[in-house]
Amino acid sequence: GEDVEQSLFLSVREGDSSVINCTYTDSSSTYLYWYKQEPGAGLQLLTYIFSNMDMKQDQRLTVLLNKKDKHLSLRIADTQTGDSAIYFCAETLSGGYQKVTFGTGTKLQVIP
Amino acid sequence: DVKVTQSSRYLVKRTGEKVFLECVQDMDHENMFWYRQDPGLGLRLIYFSYDVKMKEKGDIPEGYSVSREKKERFSLILESASTNQTSMYLCASSFPSQETQYFGPGTRLLVL
Numbered sequence: 001g002e003d004v005e006q007s008l009f010l011s012v013r014e015g016d017s018s019v020i021n022c023t024y025t026d027s028s029s030t031y032l033y034w035y036k037q038e039p040g041a042g043l044q045l046l047t048y049i050f051s052n053m054d055m056k057q058d059q060r061l062t063v064l065l066n067k068k069d070k071h072l073s074l075r076i077a078d079t080q081t082g083d084s085a086i087y088f089c090a091e092t093l094s095g096g097y098q099k100v101t102f103g104t105g106t107k108l109q110v111i112p
Numbered sequence: 113d114v115k116v117t118q119s120s121r122y123l124v125k126r127t128g129e130k131v132f133l134e135c136v137q138d139m140d141h142e143n144m145f146w147y148r149q150d151p152g153l154g155l156r157l158i159y160f161s162y163d164v165k166m167k168e169k170g171d172i173p174e175g176y177s178v179s180r181e182k183k184e185r186f187s188l189i190l191e192s193a194s195t196n197q198t199s200m201y202l203c204a205s206s207f208p209s210q211e212t213q214y215f216g217p218g219t220r221l222l223v224l
Contacts, residue, residue: 042215
């Protein structure tokens, strides 16, 4: 079955780069996502990558996908205090309904 | 802008009470979802619906039921609340072929 794993916590200094990692088990994933959840709020889609891509860049965000190792990462350049949040990795599988499997979430703490 | 609203941000109920959580979306989305979010477990899918009056069990449907009488509204029902249902409940919606789900702000439910 599907399983998406992330480390639970990451602490970085303001201005440094953050790298949040995720591993997944199902090789038939079609889309892989990064969602951000700020305190007291729902999830907001940050970015996504289609499984036939290996990299996607969007301003300060860089997503890297290693399909062979089933590893996804999110790099945030010049991390700001406003980036403090929980980041969820997620995947959808090909075929059937649009079921999304979420990781456990990584809490990013940015130290001023 | 897509808007997904949930009827309550915080709710306190007693064991054995019947609890209704309401979710409304304004984007004419066919798909609607209910998740619960618990620390260290990420988001787990309770139920989803891909059309009016249609529902499908997710990964953890036990103790819950749902109702979708109108396209814009998806209700989660706890027939007899128990303390292990204390959690954050998140509603989401999407178009069938869309790669992203839009989330509401969440309802934090405490069952005493």
